[in-house]
Amino acid sequence: MRSEFDFIQNIKKKFGLDQIGDDCAVLPKDATTDLLITTDLLVEGVDFRLDWTVPEFLGHKALAVSLSDVAAMGGEARWALVSIGVPEGLWVGDFLDRFYEGWHALAKELGVEMVGGDVSRSPGGLVIDSIVGGEVATGMAILRSHAHVGDLILVTGDLGGAAGGLRLLNDGVRYDDELPGWQKKLLRKQLTPWPQLDNALVVTLDDTATAMIDISDGLSSDLAHICEASRVGARIDAKRIPINAQLEKLELTEDAKLDLALNGGEDFELLFTASKEKISNIDEELFSVIGEVTANAGMIELITNDETRILTPAGYRHF
């Protein structure tokens, strides 16, 4: 069966849509500013399960995933819309009020204005489309396609936490204030990811980042997207991948933890490339250097203790 990625490539080619394929669309706004636009569709049973979250968390996440796309372009988020298809059972009761509470709390904290949306009945499950608009200085949006051979590869924060949270959910753990702190942290990483808008501003200072993407599908897949768009390869060092500290508590093997960090997805950290010269300008505590861009177009090599092996993108795919 064709993949979602193949499908989008096909549509792009057929209709000459060269612009499509980054985290946001980039459109001219005024003499000094470009407009960023992104849309993310969240479908019950695919992107979330109602019994795994609470309405406030879901509202937060719906907005956060699109804010993360604006961060991935090096932009600042300005406004948002949310369209929601609601099963009749959720129309009664407080679900929607609580959903918007969560959405709005994040919007308020990050200075994002709700400007519109749509609401419809849904005979199937809950469906949410999250649309965010942002801004970036003209021509300064950080695309996936400008990584250069020799650039370093970096990530913000740590990886695998959202996948660890998903594992807890799969094991029947549900968010509760009484849970141990490490479980709450993993669950919150999965259920209420934080968009890296502040870090995005740091890495765009002084044109530091050459290419950027947010880690939604998983490090292996999202790095492959950068390599594909930039026609480069990558070599990353397993030892340097920042693995979420709470994963220790899950008592996994080192390989299993590395797998969550490489392929787990939904951490919504930023993955970016930058020249070695520029990196010294940014605070290294905020970022981890995990590897280097190579000339082996399309090939991602993973260095472990024993060997260097070819990494196959294994992050999330809808089809």
Add this chain to the structure above:
Amino acid sequence: MRSEFDFIQNIKKKFGLDQIGDDCAVLPKDATTDLLITTDLLVEGVDFRLDWTVPEFLGHKALAVSLSDVAAMGGEARWALVSIGVPEGLWVGDFLDRFYEGWHALAKELGVEMVGGDVSRSPGGLVIDSIVGGEVATGMAILRSHAHVGDLILVTGDLGGAAGGLRLLNDGVRYDDELPGWQKKLLRKQLTPWPQLDNALVVTLDDTATAMIDISDGLSSDLAHICEASRVGARIDAKRIPINAQLEKLELTEDAKLDLALNGGEDFELLFTASKEKISNIDEELFSVIGEVTANAGMIELITNDETRILTPAGYRHF
């Protein structure tokens, strides 16, 4: 059960979202231009049925309903995104290619650029979110809230055709090139509505229109939205409502035809108000004067041969 309208009012009030509630959000773009943004969620089984349409028509309609929102603000459409949640059964085969063919044919004809979107799996039915961006001169967006007492009330085109098409679909008629012309016209009015972007430019010339909305829910409901937003009333004359000519063939009573025109919805014609003085500036063949704005806030009166009665909004509601 609370209505969709009450729900939106509640959200607006709770979060201080005074801007929400027109066909598009209006945001400053540059020194001379405002940006218009709209999103419309189309859900299978609620907003469309796959066995009632063909993929190209559905692609057309998904874009058209959002373009119509830009027209309703007096704007020009510029770009669009489409997010689509796809059941597995539609992922194979040519459904999606044909959907995008239809979408793209309309976009091309109206000079609208596809700039992005999202695609997800859907365990329920097909779900489409259509997002369109447009432009209007700064401060010149035509809101629902600026109708004045004494303004005339006008519509573009004719009404009831989309509802007539829906009636044919309910009776088992399906679109086919071999159908009689009148049936094809009614079905196309329902399945491939045409956004009134050209007429929107005409009625905004010389500041003619004071308030405007597109007829999506139905004349009675959409006129009520203008009255509510403008804190005015309306008196319309049944004889002056332009009823779709093809409805003759359905052999309905005069009352039944009037009902389709008043409450049928989805004609995506423009409903607007304008001062009597300005109306002479526009081509009367394009528009029908159907009544007048009154001071009876919230009350819509319908003049028929026999009587003047209070019209209750009876257009489409999701809940």
